[in-house]
Amino acid sequence: MKTILIIEDEHDLAELVAFNLEKEGYRPLVALDGPSGLEAARRNLPDLILLDLMLPGIMGTELCKLLKNHEKTAAIPVIMLTAKGEEIDRVVGFEVGADDYIVKPFSSRELLLRIKAVLRRTIPDKGGEKLLRIGPLTIDTDRHLVNVEGEEIVLTTTEFKLLLNLAERTGRVQSRDLLLKNVWGYNYIGDTRTVDTHITRLRTKLGEAGDLIRTVRGFGYKLEES
Incomplete structure (x- = not known):
């Protein structure tokens, strides 16, 4: 079972996303601010992180940089969730290491498709060093x-x-x-x-x-x- 960490300060949205992920067979974890999200990421090493852009404590862009610049969490894919949809916001998200970007409001179906696509990027071992x-x-x-x-x-x-x-x-x-x-x-x-x-x-x-x-x-x- 793959673990997905949701770092989102809107409690109702975080719980809704967690509910939908659990229905799809994922193990959701929720953090409601930047510092607790960073701690949860380093402690649990999830398979993927859903990261809100606007967070108390540590902004999502700064948190993404911290994750991507730390050896333990650098390889964890990050999907940014944000109400900002301008091109410059998407570019900034990618520049700090985000793997994908979803603008709120989004449908559960779109989110699940994006998650599956990002997780598929992990290249399976084929046996033997290459x-x-x-x-x-x-x-x-x-x-x-x-x-x-x-x-x-x-x-x-x-x-x-x-x-x-x-x-x-x-x-x-x-x-x-x-x-x-x-x-x-x-x-x-x-x-x-x-x-x-x-x-x-x-x-x-x-x-x-x-x-x-x-x-x-x-x-x-x-x-x-x-």
Whole structure:
């Protein structure tokens, strides 16, 4: 049974979401403010976090950064729940490491579909170690680890899936639309700036190896050894 942590200060909404998750076979946990949400995430290490943007104690964006910059919680996918629907708000959410973004009010069906899609991004073990090496970059697909020149790089689930998608097709150009479909796991409702934002974060984290990700102007990206 997968555990989902709901960090939401609207008590009625949190309880409703928890009820619907439980009906679908998930184990819901609820935290009503930022500090208790951070503590619950680090203590329980849930499979996914539903995170409200406006929270008492710690804002959702700051909390997301804290989760993504901590080794124990960096790989936990985060879906942001917010009443703000402007493009800049979505971009900020993705820039701090959110894996998806749902604007309130939302239907239970939409939320469950988004949760299932995000959880599907976790790549199943196929048995046996598999390493991909491109220049200074090494990807351990079995253990979901990435390192550059022997130094481990901590990536979010979505960042890892995006990098692996490019690495498994080294030298081949991937359109933004195709990356949205392959990495986000469903017909993503949104603009392709989502891909650009994640690519920028990925390049920054990879340091010198970030140069392996090439932009193909007007189309998409490819990963190619120098």
